[in-house]
């Protein structure tokens with residue numbers, strides 16, 4: 127690993143690590159097997175938790191001869207991380223190194239509220255930042271860019287990703303989660319060319335600028351927007367509308383606090399999010415059967431870290447529903463791409479027997495030019511059935527009939543998803559704007575309908 131490199135000697139090569147990024151897939155698989163053997167041996171040898179789990183499942187490092195053999199290894203999930211952390215404080219007995227080897231720790235609260243700690247050795251940390259640099263480079267970030275990191279720093283694993291942008295050679299502003307007034311001030315004065323935030327905040331910030339008479343396209347210099355944390359960045363309609371608002375390219379990123387701040391990111395072709403498969407082994411599994419789903423089909427994302435020493439994760443169920451492709455990308459990279467993060471298992475709604483994710487509805491809301499793009503899904507229970515109401519807003523100055531617009535949204539959703547939700551078209555600015563992660567679903571089941 128060339129840990130002290132700033133950027134490639136030839137400056138503007140298309141790849142950060144050409145040999146690795148364009149490697150034939152068979153060679154990626156060979157490399158993964160070697161790294162997986164090391165990871166499994168480390169876990170078996172150093173972590174009491176993993177040793178016990180492997181023995182209970184009747185698997186061992188010696189039995190790992192092909193990548194297929196991994197399928198016999200047991201899963202872990204967020205709940206397991208939390209339980210081990212409580213059973214063997216402070217960081218749990220999945221940790222494979224002595225505590226003096228740890229140099230960084232992030233914590234994530236997740237949806238259930240109890241924070242889990244994610245420890246790194248120095249080598250883990252450096253490899254992580256090289257990974258981030260590789261992703262940033264693939265999205266076109268270059269030493270000439272001024273990059274404004276507008277993600278929270280406190281305890282949050284997305285914070286240090288800024289070091290990856292510095293490694294690329296960009297001039298980095300460590301803005302963090304500051305009030306939008308101050309952030310807009312930085313955007314006006316220092317003219318960053320790239321920024322990282324969430325899709326809903328990018329939207330909010332652009333609209334806030336406009337309301338102050340600042341046109342992000344004309345008056346600001348942001349031409350690359352990195353987003354993560356919500357499905358919006360991979361929904362073409364949402365992406366397009368944010369891109370139009372800013373006159374910028376939007377690149378979706380996917381992170382997982384228990385591995386890296388960003389684990390996958392869009393390249394300049396913007397056709398899915400690349401992984402670095404020499405660091406992370408990706409499986410997409412049918413939730414019911416646990417079998418791998420074919421390319422393009424939806425399943426749960428299950429990840430295995432291949433280089434992390436402090437706390438390797440082996441077959442970690444993320445709870446995220448994704449689809450992927452192993453086809454070579456237009457950019458020449460061979461590492462697999464996520465088509466999209468369709469939502470979380472927890473966010474999935476079952477309406478009239480069909481699985482519906484908020485991101486499915488977002489597609490319709492964002493492609494309709496008579497709507498502002500804001501939306502909220504309200505789920506109620508009536509006669510023991512889940513009913514979905516989609517709340518949207520018409521744009522300022524809309525002069526058509528509300529009934530007609532309502533009918534169109536219902537029809538569009540029905541045509542593709544096969545469900546007929548209730549649709550409420552509200553006046554503009556009725557729905558609450560998100561300044562961080564948008565809360566799109568209000569689940570009132572268990573309460574009286576209409577509350």
Ligand SMILES: [Zn+2]
Pocket residue numbers: 393394395396400455456457458459
């Ligand atoms: Zn690509």
